[in-house]
Amino acid sequence: MLIVPEREIANLMTRKAAFDAVEKVFAAMAAQDAYNFPVVREAIGHEDALYGFKGGFDRAGLTLGLKAGGYWPNNLEKRGLINHQSTVFLFDPDTGKPAAMVGGNLLTALRTAAASSVSIKHLARDNAKVIGMIGAGHQATFQLRAALEQRPFDKVIGWNYHPEMLSNIEKVATEAGVPFEAVDLPGMQEADVIISITSAFAPSLMADHVSPGTHIACMGTDTKGKQEVEAALLARATVFTDEVAQSISIGEAQHAIAEGLIAEADVHQLGAVINGSHPGRSSDDEITLFDGTGVGLQDLAVASAVVDLAVEKGIAIEVDF
Known part of the structure; x- marks a missing residue:
């Protein structure tokens, strides 16, 4: 299994790469080549946090996985951490084996911004x-x-x-x-x-x-x-x-x-x-x-892209899981 830590994301993922990944997966969804799983999102009754899972499968890009995370409103004030915390997990769609774990905080910000900018490109x-x-x-x-x-x-x-x-x-x-x-x-x-x-x-x-x-x-x-x-x-x-x-x-x-x-x-x-x-x-x-x-497919698309970049640059950490 490969690990791409949060600290490496900023040097790997560009706004253009995020835009391209999100635009492509939106197109795959509309063509019914990709679909999202039902969202789980819960108030956990601790630290006023919302926690949940978003996942899906992109048949066109052969990307399977989920993002786990949520919103901890007290993080910044109490701990100096950003309030949104998440991690993306990718799995081999052929075998079900875990393929990668990717820091999801910056990726979430980039993919959300990419989604609105894709809408501006096509609708404004x-x-x-x-x-x-x-x-x-x-x-x-x-x-x-x-x-x-x-x-x-x-x-x-x-x-x-x-x-x-x-x-x-x-x-x-x-x-x-x-x-x-x-x-x-x-x-x-x-x-x-x-x-x-x-x-x-x-x-x-x-x-x-x-x-x-x-x-x-x-x-x-x-x-x-x-x-x-x-x-x-x-x-x-x-x-x-x-x-x-x-x-x-x-x-x-x-x-x-x-x-x-x-x-x-x-x-x-x-x-x-x-x-x-x-x-x-x-x-x-x-x-x-x-x-x-x-949608979960946005997260999987940008995470898959960043894993490819991390492997290319020799940054991905390989572990025997």
């Missing part, structure tokens, strides 16, 4: 110039770096529940040479692309905060009850997702479905746009929304 207007960020935590910085590579944005605007954290995304914008402006939520009407990356259980972005032609990537809702945007916004938009079953049960679509504003048939796989079986955006006035719930 070509002439998008202003990108809006809702959320300014650790993951938001990854989101913004990846998004800025998809269009020639000339302005970043941002809002956060805790305004003092906006400096995190302002720094990313400044490093990219793009001006930054803090706005209130109605100010998001200026944005051509909006990324929402919070862990909220009540909506912040409302339908009237969004202008025609905007593309929204909702990246924070991955649990029953979580919600970042008003359900009425999904009724105004053409809705895409990584996986329909997760979108309607634990993603943003759960609320619009519950309120009868949309039906399951109104939620489309982003992979179908990548494959060309769905036309994607149909006009410059259409609002498109990507409900990024986070």
Whole structure:
């Protein structure tokens, strides 16, 4: 079995490699060449932590495995560790033997950012110039770096529940040479692309905060009850997702479905746009929304890619398991 420690990931995995891996696996999902297993996600009753498993099998890429991990909200304050902790396990699909164990913390941040940037590539207007960020935590910085590579944005605007954290995304914008402006939520009407990356259980972005032609990537809702945007916004938009079953049960679509504003048939796989079986955006006035719930196959795709890189560079640790 091979081990790729967390400390090695930053020197192995690039944003482009993550983007390519996620785009490819979304396409495989839409072609029914890959599927995710049911998600297990539980409040464990200790340290206020959420813990769970996401897994799947990619027949096209012959990748089988799972990611184990979750969210420990007290880690940073108590231990100086990031709050999201995870590890990816890969198995040989021919024999079932364990093949690799890979540090999943940075990979999770990279694959989540890759998913929203894949949605921007395939759904945002070509002439998008202003990108809006809702959320300014650790993951938001990854989101913004990846998004800025998809269009020639000339302005970043941002809002956060805790305004003092906006400096995190302002720094990313400044490093990219793009001006930054803090706005209130109605100010998001200026944005051509909006990324929402919070862990909220009540909506912040409302339908009237969004202008025609905007593309929204909702990246924070991955649990029953979580919600970042008003359900009425999904009724105004053409809705895409990584996986329909997760979108309607634990993603943003759960609320619009519950309120009868949309039906399951109104939620489309982003992979179908990548494959060309769905036309994607149909006009410059259409609002498109990507409900990024986070699927196990994303984790397996980037972990498999990083294992190949680690072997190539002689970094992978081999153990007799």
